[in-house]
Amino acid sequence: MSTKHRTSQKWPVALFTIGVFMAGLDNGIISTALTTINDxxxxxxxxGAWSITLYTLGIAISVPIIxxxxxxxGRKRLFIIEIFLFGIGSLLVALSPSFIFLLAARFxxxxGGGGIFIIGSSHILATLPKGQQGxxxxxxxGMNGLAAVIGPNLGAIILGITGTWQWMFLINIPIAIFLIVFGFFKIEETTQSTTKPMDFAGTVLLALGILAFMYGLTNLNSLALFESMMKPSAxxxxxxxxxxxIIFILHERRVEERNGDPIVAYSLLKKRLFQITLILGLLSGGFLAGIIFIPSxxxxxxxVPVEKAGYWLTPMALASGIGAGLGGYLTDKAGAIKTIIYAGFIGVIGFVLFPLWVDSLGPFLIASVLAGIGLGILLGAPLNVLVGECAGSNEEGSALGALSLIRQIGLSLFPTLYAGFVAGAFTNISPVMKAKYGDLGLDHVNGEENYGEVIEQINKITDPKTRLEALDxxxxxxxxxxxxxxxxxxxLALFVMILGVYLSSRKQ
Structure with missing residues (x-):
């Protein structure tokens, strides 16, 4: 049953927005409490990092299936189930008697949290007219950018007030109850009945493929990327x-040929527009990964002192939220493809300014805001609208799930590549410093985790002028x-812009 053009979607959109914000907060909150939880x-x-890794794996596995x-x-039914699972998971995390129990609760x-954005986006595509979807x-x-800002700060506040990390997860319970109750009364169901059997074989193949591939990505070594690919763990x-x-795709083709109900329709995977949208999704994951290294x-x-470095993520995250709203407006007014071109163009300027211009906090602020706006525009609406144009009736959720999975792969792959660049620079510290200042005890420095030790050794230099030169x-x-x-x-941003231009030329 479609509700497009029939009923107001203000309440459903508001509830989905709160749900996305709640799930997004959780990632930032746990980063604040990670050391405390480990202790x-x-x-x-x-x-202890597996409390984050397992969460990432669970999201990757769940999004296309959800x-x-x-x-x-039905999206109403699945939304309520997702919120219920997220709330139960939050409660179990807070009550965990052991770390293994906590890992299971995080999964x-x-x-629960992984599918909320997919369900909300597919509901919007299924119910709102095209001019209002963006x-x-x-x-x-925009909620993802806002949650990235508020999450760590809120986590620090809760930890400071309560003195216990459990309350960081218990705050999800009343929000989940609110969303379940109002979701039941305010969201109208959007689904079409089908008598076709569920594609369980496809579900298992996809889940196993995601689990194996993502586990391999998590075991890549940023210092020796290609060498680590040869190791048994990657x-x-x-x-x-x-x-x-590959087996999954071949299976989906066979299911569709037999008039079954595939997890992701093979006819959808064959569409050039959908293929390019998936590539854009992968690039957007790499785009997003750049944020992770801003505090470093x-x-x-x-x-900037370590205790203040995290705050400088705030301008970029806020800009991404503003960009998401701007991207939605541009998508409605100018179309998804032109909006993608704008996102790539702004992103190129923002990221290129870092090596060309940024040498102090003022230029950094401008560059990070531009990069954040470009990121927000790309993540907010245009790719999801393109998916809606590709997907058939009542296939929006599975198509958005595929896009989200590809983005998650990019978000896991590119940080490893980026970390390799930074870690590679660390290997140059010891020989350069030894040649200029003698033995400072830095021979074993070979990774980002040793930055504090580098500064500690430099601070032992008695001459202030020499110490400042060494820091520089x-x-x-x-x-x-x-x-x-x-x-x-x-x-990556340039490739986004080029693909947007290519799609625009094909439309003309």
């Missing part, structure tokens, strides 16, 4: 994942690594 359960930082289930069984959280999708996209899993994806850049290149030397060495990263991000 509570007595686990190492490497083992998208299909929402098309098949439940990821299954604004609503922009609101959903390369074989990447290959197994690709094999499963501010601390290590601009030499380290800053310039590391800037070369960050420059490679931002140039790569700028190239």
């Amino acid at each position: 509570t359960f007595g686990v190492s930082p490497a083992w 998208g299909k289930l929402s098309d098949r069984f 439940i959280q990821s299954i 604004k609503a999708l922009g609101m959903l996209g 390369g074989p899993f990447l290959l197994i994942g690709i094999v499963f994806f 850049f501010v601390q290590q290149v601009l030499q 030397t380290v800053s310039n060495i590391l800037k070369a690594g960050f420059n490679q990263m931002y140039i790569t991000a700028g190239i």
Whole structure:
């Protein structure tokens, strides 16, 4: 049953927006509490990082499947189920008696939180007329940028007031209850009944492929990217994942030929517009990954104290929220393809300014805001609208799920590449400093985690002028690594713009 042009969607859009914001907050909040959680359960930082890694894997696995289930069984029903799972997962995290229990609870959280954006976006595409979709999708996209700003700060506030990390997850419970109650009464169901059996084989193939491929990505070594692909913990899993994806596509073609109900329609995967949209989704993941290194850049290149470096993520994150709203407006007025071109153009300028101009906080602010606006425009609405143009009736969820999966792969792959650039610059610190200032005890410095030790050794230099020169030397060495990263991000933005121009030429 379609509700397009029939009923007001203000309440549903508002509820979806709150749900996306709640799920987005969770990522920022746990980053604040990660050390405290590790200390509570007595686990190492490497083992503790699995509370984030497992959440990422759960989202990657769930988004395409939840998208299909929402098309098949109804977006209202799936939204309520997703919120319920996220709320239960949050409660279980807070009550965890052991770290293994916490990991299981985080996985439940990821299954619940991963599909909220997909369900909300597909509901908008299915219910709103085309001229109103961009604004609503922009609101959903803007919540991710806003949550990125508020999450870490809110986590620090809650931790400071309560003195316990459990309350960071307990605050999700009343929000989840509110969304379930009002979702039940205010969201009208959007689905078409089908008697075709569920494609369980396709679901299993896709889940196994995602799990293997994403696990392989998480085990790549940024210092030795290609060498790590040969190791048993990475390369074989990447290959197994690709094999499963190929089998999945062949299986989906067979299911569609037999008039079944595939997870992702093979006819959709064959469309050139959808293929290019998926490439844009992968690039947008790399675009988004550039944000992760902003605090490190501010601390290590601009030499802002570590306790204040995180705040400098705020302008870029806020700009991405503004860009998401702007992208929605432009999509409604100028169309999705032109909006993609604008996003790529602004992104190129923003990222290229880092190596060419940024040497202090003033230029950094301008460059990061431009990069954030370009990112927000791209993530907010245009790609989702393109997916809506590709997908058939009641296939919006599965198509958006595929796009979200590709973006998640980009968001996992490109940070490894970027970290390699920065880590490579670290290997130059020891020989350069030794040649200029003698033995400072930096021979074993080979990674970003040793930055504090580098500064500690430099601070032992008694002559103030020499100490400042040494700090500038380290800053310039590391800037070369960050420059490679931002140039790569700028190239990705350029590819976004080129693909937009290509799509525009095909439309004419």
